Amino acid sequence: MRFKSFLHYLHFRFKRKGDYWRTLLEQISYENMPLEELRRIQFEKTKRLLIHAYENVPFYRKKFDAAGFNPYKFKSMKQYSSVPVTTKEELRNAGHEQTKAKGIPADRFVSDKTAGSTGKPLFFFKDSAFEVSEACALLREHLRAGVSIGDPCVILRGNPPKGLKQGLFHSTYFYSTKKFEEEKLLDFLSFLKQKRIQIIDGFPSFLAAVAKKMREKGVKLKTKAILAGGEMLFPEQRKLIQEAFSSEVFDRYGAAEGMGIAMECNLHNGLHYDPTRFVVEVLDEKSHETLVDKEGVVCLTNLENYAMPFIRYLMNDRAVLHSGRCSCGLEFPLMSSVKGRVLDALWTRSGKLLDFNMLDPYEHYDMLDGFQMVLRKDGTIEARIVPLGNPEQVKRAVEKELREYLDSSIKLLVKAVDSIPPDRTGKRPCVVVER
Ligand SMILES: [Zn+2]
Structure with a gap:
């Protein structure tokens, strides 16, 4: 282990008095749990959140009352479909007075907003406890992709992700794709070499555009894993990226509402999501009937954001929820790659990379x-x-x-x-x- 990686590990190990480390170990233990046990935890967390939302969030109290849904009588996940669905517009129109939870200490509210890939943005709040869980879940995904704690990672975005820390104790780097030009390709590749980057996290269209240029120029590089998310990953793009970086590509699904939801395992049979952190459903667009093995709109509950709950929240993405299990051994349920948000990264004639994501x-x-x-x-x-x-x-x-x-x-x-x-x-x- 390199010195810097070791510092990163130490930092994570003792961060917030060991809070992060405990959460990570707990999350890893779920990876070896049978599905029935995971579903039991999911039910308990769902019930707790529903009652919390009813008692502390005016928006949900009104919504549940209007739908005749009583969270105290919530006895099993079979009743989950009677929880009313919520849209981004409803949350936005209701305003923070109605959607923020009462009785939560002010320092637990972390403000954020959705990026503008579709329509208008939503300004929302994340629970700081959820942020810890989210950071651990991301690390757990890295581990699953074959990367070690502290292995240098680069995040490619237009602007740095909120909360990303750089410094001696951190081996996660940010690289701006904002002004990416052909001449800068070599700079980027030498950055990857110099920092010994093992894991690259970026949008498929951007990564594919870079990979294509690398192929044209005859340059190759080796990293341990590539996480591609934020938009649909096409098979052609996957091949291109895989070849240029001699590395396995993992499709990820994350929501603009700051949630990393699902990621492929190395069998690439679909994307696994952790049922103890989210309830993921796919619904018929019009009737909101629950669909399995059939394409529809993604609807989810974040079981860990108490500051501003997202309950049966309709996403702008289409996907399929699979009934089958994966033979990799992980019992987290499977969903398909998300169909939607097909964005583009294009090289202009003057050799500039236009990445519409940014x-x-x-x-x-x-x-x-x-x-x-x-x-x-x-x-x-x-x-x-x-x-x-x-x-x-x-x-x-x-x-x-x-x-x-x-x-x-x-x-x-x-x-x-x-x-x-x-x-x-x-x-x-x-x-x-x-x-
Ligand atoms: Zn699997």
């Missing part, structure tokens, strides 16, 4: 009520905005922001509109690529 127009200003980027066939980028306030002022601010990402050879057109029309599926994706 375009988050809501990051810097609260002057928008809607946003959509359209990449036209002729290469022009049309940014449609629904401005709040002075349209000319908003247009100028958006243009300035986008120019930071786009080089001058790209034609940019910022257009103020009254609303963003939904596509065929009823969604309002942030990025549309005309083909």
Whole structure:
């Protein structure tokens, strides 16, 4: 073990008086548990959360009452489908006064927001206890992918993820994809070598674009594992990435609401999710009937966020929940790769990598009520905005922001509109690529 990796391990071992370490060991113990036992823990945690939400969150009290759902009479997961579903719009419209839990110490609220990959963002709160659990679950996924604690890891994003710490005790690095150019490819590869990166975490479209360039230039590199998430991972992309980095690629599913939900095992039969942390369902889009082995919309409950509960929360993603078990030995249930959020990373003619994942127009200003980027066939980028306030002022601010990402050879057109029309599926994706 390298010295820095050892420091990272030590730091994690004793972080928050051993809180992290205890949580990690507990989570690892679930990996060897039979499904019935996991389901029992899931039921207990669900019941506790439902009662907490009813007693402390006005939004859920009203919702449960209106639906005639009584959490005190919740006796088994068979009754779970009678818990009313919640949408992002409902949570946003209700406001924090209604959706934040009472009786939770202020220091447990960690504010966050969803990235703008579809529609408008949601500003929400995470429970600090959930943050601990989330960090441990991520580490557990790394371990499952064959990486050791303290092995250097790089996270590729436009902006650094919230809460990511860098320094002597940390071997997780952040690398900005914001201004990624062809000439910088070699810098990036030497960064990976210099830091002896063993695990890369990034969006499939970005990783695939880099891998393609590596193939063109005849460069290869070896890492232990690649975690690809945030959008759909196509088989072609997986192959490309796998070859360029001589490394196994693991598909991951995470929600914009700050939750890492599921990841493939090394048999790649689907993505496993931990039923002691989440309840994952797939529902029929219209009737909200529960579907198994059939594609529908993902609906989930985060069993660990008490600060602002997400209960039977409808996601914008489509997937299949599998009834079959995986032969890898892990009894965590399986879901398919998520179908949705197909974004693109493209190399422009001048050799700049455009990664639409990193375009988050809501990051810097609260002057928008809607946003959509359209990449036209002729290469022009049309940014449609629904401005709040002075349209000319908003247009100028958006243009300035986008120019930071786009080089001058790209034609940019910022257009103020009254609303963003939904596509065929009823969604309002942030990025549309005309083909
Ligand atoms: Zn498996």
